[in-house]
Amino acid sequence: MNKKRNIRIALAGNPNSGKSTLFNALTGLNQKVGNYPGITVEKRVGRCNINEDYDADIIDLPGTYSIFPKSIDERITQQVLCDQLNDLQPDIAIVIADATNLRRSLLLLSQLIDMKKKTILALNMVDLALRRGIIVDVGLLSSKLGIEVVAINARNREGIDNLKSKIPYVIQNNSDQDFLDIKTVFPNIIDAANEWNNNSNDYTSFLLLCRQDLNCETKNRIGLDGLYNKFNFVPERAQAKEIVRRYKKIDEIVHQCTREGNPKGKHLLTKKIDNILMHPVLGYFIFLSILFLIFQAVFSWSEYPMEIIDSLFTTISDWVSSVLPSGMLNDLIVKGVLAGLAGIMIFIPQIAFLFAFIVLLEDTGYMARVSFITDKFLKKVGLNGRSVIPLLSGIACAVPAIMSARTIPGWKERLITIMVTPLMSCAARLPVYILIISVMISEEAAIGPFNLQGLIMMSFYLIGFLATILSAFVFKHILKSKKRSYYIMELPSYKIPDWKTVLYTIFEKLKVFIFDAGKVIVMISIILWALSSYGPKKEFQKIEAKWEHHQDANLHIASEKLEASYAGILGKSIEPIIKPLGFDWKIGIALITSFAAREVFVGTMSTIYSVQDGGSIYSVRERLLNVRNSETGQMFFTPAVSISLMLFYAFAMQCMSTLAIVYRETNRWKWPIIQFVYMGCLAYISSFIAFQLLS
């Protein structure tokens, strides 16, 4: 029996060329998503069975137009493809090209050919091209380029087997054809560079001259200056010249290999749809309607699955606590681990719905249009048309939202987006708002035809949004930008979404949320459990002794133990600080425990106030309604306290997972710290003003 050989294949190509679809078609669910070491570019690797002799690891590289990098994403593509020492260096590169835009797709390919990479061209969307009257002669293209060319339709998985069947042949044969003889463009300096660097590949020497060779050491760079002077060589100008020359040759080949039926009719359908979706009035109206639909989905449609998850965890918790002997382990699992897990899982439906919409909008090509029509407004406040996706995702969870800010090109715009996104009202604030609003006003209260509870809820979402925009505006004026950023984006033709890509993306986002945010939430949940279950031993013994023969001993003990626990001590120690906001030490405990996740507030409040109803099964709301102010004897949760508390939750950075992700995305502690401080100040000041004005 032959042992199978393992090879590495890199997928490269322009953005929007269908690279991810081909990646999914080749690997299925057999893929791993991670990060490249040290930077935040997503690394996707999958397994694929080529034939009986070969297995392949497939690397999906970030989309790029050439091997000269313009962003961190593109630098990755360059490093993997060009750096001989990179451990991801592929055996073969598959370049995927959009047949409807063959010209632009061939630039990167032509550079790879000249680097003598083993390359296959996967010509995607041939059907779409045909419908637009573009016929590509695949055989002729293959002989002109001197490499294998395979026509595929990644969306319907057509041509994938054909593509796989070419791989063994390509891997066994070396390519030696040049695409562009770079020596004819820069005659003397290439020879000099070859000699100087002991290199025989002209194009690699050219890349070295353009300071693009990654193995070039600093001492060699000094030598480069000598060559520049001698031959009057300017790297930027040379790169531009190279690209123009390549396009000249590409144009010849494209002209020979394609026949266009009706070149003017190509963009008709997309243009017609654009006339509606990018209309100066109608366009915004449609966008707002879609936003409304997304809100509906995230808040109404996901209620039912959320209830199921909730009751599932209640059942599991009950079962575990009845099966395990009562004691520390039981408590740790039920109140620490399971409570933390439930806190994450409950948000899965909302996040799934939200990302289903976002992926759908992106995959059809609509999101690029949204960026187009909103860019001007967002730019005014220091954001960017591409900030729409992170901000929108922020209404579910800031963690995946902040990660989606990676597609924003400018450093400043990206940073501002990261800094302000957590002010959008995320799903974890919802249970807090619901509880406090239900305590503050009765369900029947209304202004005209509008339910007052609903109105207040809506205004808090609006407050979150306004705070986001205003903070962005402030950051715009504080942050100094080193570089001018370019806003060049493709407006791809509309496509029917590929449901498999949609499903994979939702699956991926959920995985990131569950594992990245989940780890932190469960960990903090365990720490908080420990803080609130343990305290100075003497105090605890006293409490136990005090209630020993009492009827409702357990409840009284639980409540008083919480007060005496380390969390209670912490709550009491911050009471002087939060008193001006209308909060007491009990709310202080809830504020501290909310650091795991904001919705923990509800559970904490329930435990703290469980004692006074003597163990009857009241809802948290009823418990809070019965709380009296110890000084005045009046109801504790007055509108002033309630509004102040909600404002605090709207603005304060009470989310460890978000801070962790901001650190990871910015690679510095500076930014999460600034974020924590500014959001904290915003929360404190607005709660203070609200409480002092209203009480």
Place this chain on the structure above:
Amino acid sequence: MKALSELSIGERGIIESILDSELRQKLLEMGCTPGEEICLVRQAPFGGPLAILISSSMLSLSKLDASQIIVKILDE
């Protein structure tokens, strides 16, 4: 000779040169080479970005960037 940002909607031109060098590099890679035909398709309201059609793809770029692209107007 005009800057792309001065074109009216539907007007077509031939790319002559791109002034800003960093922008030039990026646009060249995306296929906006001198001699290519370019058409201003639409503009977002309130001075927002422009949408241009070039070698069968639609690109969106800011007005400021468009002012760096010099084109020769094509007469109908």
